[in-house]
Amino acid sequence: MRRAPLCRSRRIAPECRTGEIADRRARCYHPPMASLLSTFILPAAAGAVALVLLLGLINMMRGGSPNTSQKLMRWRVLLQFVAIVIAMLAVWAMGR
Numbered sequence: 001m002r003r004a005p006l007c008r009s010r011r012i013a014p015e016c017r018t019g020e021i022a023d024r025r026a027r028c029y030h031p032p033m034a035s036l037l038s039t040f041i042l043p044a045a046a047g048a049v050a051l052v053l054l055l056g057l058i059n060m061m062r063g064g065s066p067n068t069s070q071k072l073m074r075w076r077v078l079l080q081f082v083a084i085v086i087a088m089l090a091v092w093a094m095g096r
Contacts, residue, residue, distance in 0.1 A: 034093035042090055045083035052076045 056072035059065070 034090055034096075037086060037090035037093060042083070042086050045079065045086050049076060049079045049083055052079055 052072055052075050056069055056076060059069050059072060
């Protein structure tokens with residue numbers, strides 16, 4: 001199976017940006033994995049980080065248990081790591 005050429009010059013498809021793939025009709029698209037990562041999975045990971053951060057702040061403002069705050073902040077750090085890994089995978093997949 002032959003792969004479509006990458007849009008590296010304006011001669012292939014003028015509306016393509018560098019790194020996108022041009023098909024025969026001169027339209028561009030991101031590879032399916034990059035689209036899935038950047039459209040659905042990355043926003044979900046960022047939302048999870050924001051939710052855990054908000055829960056930790058609410059617990060701290062209410063004067064809740066310090067152990068709960070520590071647990072939530074550990075979860076936040078872990079989820080931030082996962083979100084960064086997903087973002088790097090999306091960037092890598094867009095460049096392929």
